[in-house]
Amino acid sequence: MTDIAGKKIILGITGGVAAYKAAECVRRLGDYGIDVHVVMTQAACGFITPATLQALSGNPVHTDMWDTRIPNAMAHIELSRDKAAIVIAPATANFMAKLAHGQADDLLSTLCLARECALLVAPAMNRQMWEHPATRRNVAQLQQDDVAVLGPASGDQACGETGNGRMLEAQEIADAVAAFLAPKTLAGVRVLMTAGPTFEPIDAVRGITNRSSGKMGYAIARAAIGAGAKVTLVSGPSSQPLPAGAVVTQVQSAADMFEAVKRHARQADVFIGVAAVADYRVDKPHEHKIKKTEKAQLTLKLVPNPDILGWVAAQPKAPFTVGFAAESQHLETYADEKRRRKKVDMIVANLAQNAIGADDNEVMLLDDGGTHKLERAPKEAVARDIVAHLARLYRTRNPSPSR
Ligand code: CTP
Numbered sequence: 001m002t003d004i005a006g007k008k009i010i011l012g013i014t015g016g017v018a019a020y021k022a023a024e025c026v027r028r029l030g031d032y033g034i035d036v037h038v039v040m041t042q043a044a045c046g047f048i049t050p051a052t053l054q055a056l057s058g059n060p061v062h063t064d065m066w067d068t069r070i071p072n073a074m075a076h077i078e079l080s081r082d083k084a085a086i087v088i089a090p091a092t093a094n095f096m097a098k099l100a101h102g103q104a105d106d107l108l109s110t111l112c113l114a115r116e117c118a119l120l121v122a123p124a125m126n127r128q129m130w131e132h133p134a135t136r137r138n139v140a141q142l143q144q145d146d147v148a149v150l151g152p153a154s155g156d157q158a159c160g161e162t163g164n165g166r167m168l169e170a171q172e173i174a175d176a177v178a179a180f181l182a183p184k185t186l187a188g189v190r191v192l193m194t195a196g197p198t199f200e201p202i203d204a205v206r207g208i209t210n211r212s213s214g215k216m217g218y219a220i221a222r223a224a225i226g227a228g229a230k231v232t233l234v235s236g237p238s239s240q241p242l243p244a245g246a247v248v249t250q251v252q253s254a255a256d257m258f259e260a261v262k263r264h265a266r267q268a269d270v271f272i273g274v275a276a277v278a279d280y281r282v283d284k285p286h287e288h289k290i291k292k293t294e295k296a297q298l299t300l301k302l303v304p305n306p307d308i309l310g311w312v313a314a315q316p317k318a319p320f321t322v323g324f325a326a327e328s329q330h331l332e333t334y335a336d337e338k339r340r341r342k343k344v345d346m347i348v349a350n351l352a353q354n355a356i357g358a359d360d361n362e363v364m365l366l367d368d369g370g371t372h373k374l375e376r377a378p379k380e381a382v383a384r385d386i387v388a389h390l391a392r393l394y395r396t397r398n399p400s401p402s403r
Contacts (some may be wrong), residue, residue: 003182003183003384003388004032004033004178004181004182004384005032005033005034006033006035007035007084008034008037008083009029009035009036009037009083009084009085009087009177009181010038010079010080010083010085011025011029011036011038011039011057011087012041012088012089012091012108012111013039013040013041013044013048013053013088013090014041014043014044014088014090014091014092014095014108015041015043015044015046016047016090016092016124016125016167017047017124017158018090018124018158018166018167019044019047019048019090020048021089021167021169021170022038022048022090023052023053025089025170025173025174026038026056027056027170028171028173028174029177029178031378031380031381032174032178033381034174034177035059036057036059037060037062037083038050038053038062039061039062039063039108039111040062040063041063041095041106041107042063042106062079062107063107065107075107075111076104076107076111076114077111077114079111080111080115080116083115084181085118085120085177085181086112086115086117086119086120087121087122087173087177088108088112088120088122089121089122089150089173090123090124090167091121091122091123092123092125093123093125093129093130093132093135096135096138096139097134097135097138099119099121099138099142099147100137100138100139100142100145101138118146118180119146119147119148120147120150120176120177121142121148121149121150122151123139123149123150123152123165124166124167125152125165126165127161127162127163127165128161129165130152130163130164130165131163131164131165150168150176151166151168152167152168153166153168153169172241172244175244176244178226178380178384179222179223179225182223182227183227183388184227184228185228185391185392185395186224186227186228186387186391186394187228188228188229189230189269189270189394190230190232190267190268190270191224191232191268191271191272192234192261192264192267192272192319193217193220193221193224193231193232193234193271193273193274194233194234194236194257194272194273194274194275194277195214195216195217195218195221195233195234195235195236195238195275196212196213196214196236196237196240196275196276197210197211197214197275197278198210198236198252198257198275198276198278198305199236199237199252200253200254200278200280200281200282200285200305201253201282202282202285202286202290203285203286203287203288203290204286204287204288204289206289206290208278210276210278210356211356211357212238212356212357213238213356214235214238215240215358215379216274216324216355216361216379216382216383217235217238217274218238218240218241218243219380219382219383220272220274220383220387221233221243221246222243222380222383223380223383223384224387225243225244225245225246226384227387227388227391231243231246231247232246232268233248234249234257234260234261234275235251236251236252236257236275236276236277237252253278254278254281254305254306255281255305255306257275258306261308261311261312265312265319266317268312269319269398270321270322270390270394271312271313271320271321271322272321272322272390273308273309273312273321273322273323273324275308276326276356277305277308279304279305280303280304281303281305282301282303283301283302283303284301307342309321309323309342309344310342310343313343320345320346320393320394320397320398321342321344322344322345322346322348322386322390323338323339323344323347324347324348324349325338325339325347325348325349326349326351326352326355327349327350327351327352328351328353331349331350331351331364332364332366334349335347335349335364335366336366339366339367345367345368345393346365346367346389346390346393347365347367348364348386349363349365350362350363359378359379360376360377360379360382361376361377361379361382362374362375362377365386365389374386
């Protein structure tokens with residue numbers, strides 16, 4: 001269970017075409033264990049039905065100020081009192097204008113005005129509406145009032161135009177909300193990490209790589225950012241969306257990854273090696289594409305790559321180091337041997353056959369205190385548990401926010 005699981009939020013849906021994405025938002029927030037309570041404006045009900053949202057969230061949906069299901073008939077106050085945040089997705093230009101001016105003429109806007117918790121909005125509107133000076137003023141006012149504005153993104157719009165104003169995707173909204181709700185256990189801590197596979201060139205067009213997707217590493221980057229860390233991510237080739245808020249250096253080979261890590265290592269408080277780094281590279285890759293010949297065999301000479309994690313852990317003022325061990329058998333024994341050999345503070349061990357490319361993962365964490373097994377869960381949830389555990393160990397050794 002993550003630290004955000006069980007937290008309650010209100011998901012406010014206002015009347016825009018992007019309301020259809022709100023259904024997916026409920027599901028993705030649910031993946032984090034967040035308990036979602038939906039409140040809809042009348043206009044939102046024109047785009048998506050309360051019954052759909054009720055079925056997906058498992059909670060009654062509220063649309064009306066005069067809802068008699070609330071014992072004291074004060075829905076506009078009571079509904080937000082036990083909530084960690086109100087998230088408006090989609091937030092129309094009109095609704096943001098109402099928020100900016102403190103108007104309260106329906107259940108959702110009244111809840112926002114009467115709230116004690118945080119407010120996050122995910123704008124969704126036509127690009128001209130987003131760029132209109134009135135909307136710019138309203139957004140600036142909301143930010144000044146400590147309202148978190150998520151997005152919007154740029155791209156194709158329902159009206160057929162292209163530009164700024166598209167609502168973020170459901171997963172991006174769920175990730176941002178989860179990051180917002182996460183305890184700030186790594187506030188101000190500088191985390192350097194590697195993720196993804198490496199690509200070791202053979203010639204101008206071919207290379208040796210592996211099936212690591214980067215999902216686990218990127219999820220850990222997002223979890224660390226959510227915990228308040230400043231994350232520098234050195235990533236091998238990955239098709240995953242880059243974690244918002246991380247400083248990212250994209251590399252290809254293990255040698256490039258090593259150079260990038262060496263540049264940043266001295267400023268790091270924590271180093272996490274998640275990358276599936278190739279143990280060997282091709283000695284002297286060909287500058288041009290190798291042509292086939294009549295020879296029966298072609299031999300590639302491989303030479304060892306530097307051990308990036310081992311190098312970081314061996315530095316005189318080494319950061320708190322976390323390594324990964326992907327084994328196919330004898331998981332705990334092999335992983336613990338790796339932890340001692342590489343002299344790292346913590347090892348995250350998983351079965352390679354269960355983890356590579358998958359959306360969920362089952363890991364065990366090994367440190368001086370012993371072995372801690374985590375349940376199989378989506379990689380985002382596992383990432384939060386890993387970050388929570390490393391933050392506890394790191395804080396035990398470094399009680400101050402940063403070295
Ligand atoms: N690692 C690294 N640089 C390398 C190789 C691995 O930083 N050249 C890091 C990985 O990011 C991971 C850990 O070391 O954190 C994995 O350790 P390693 O012993 O390389 O694992 P395997 O390659 O699985 O080793 P073995 O073949 O011995 O199981």
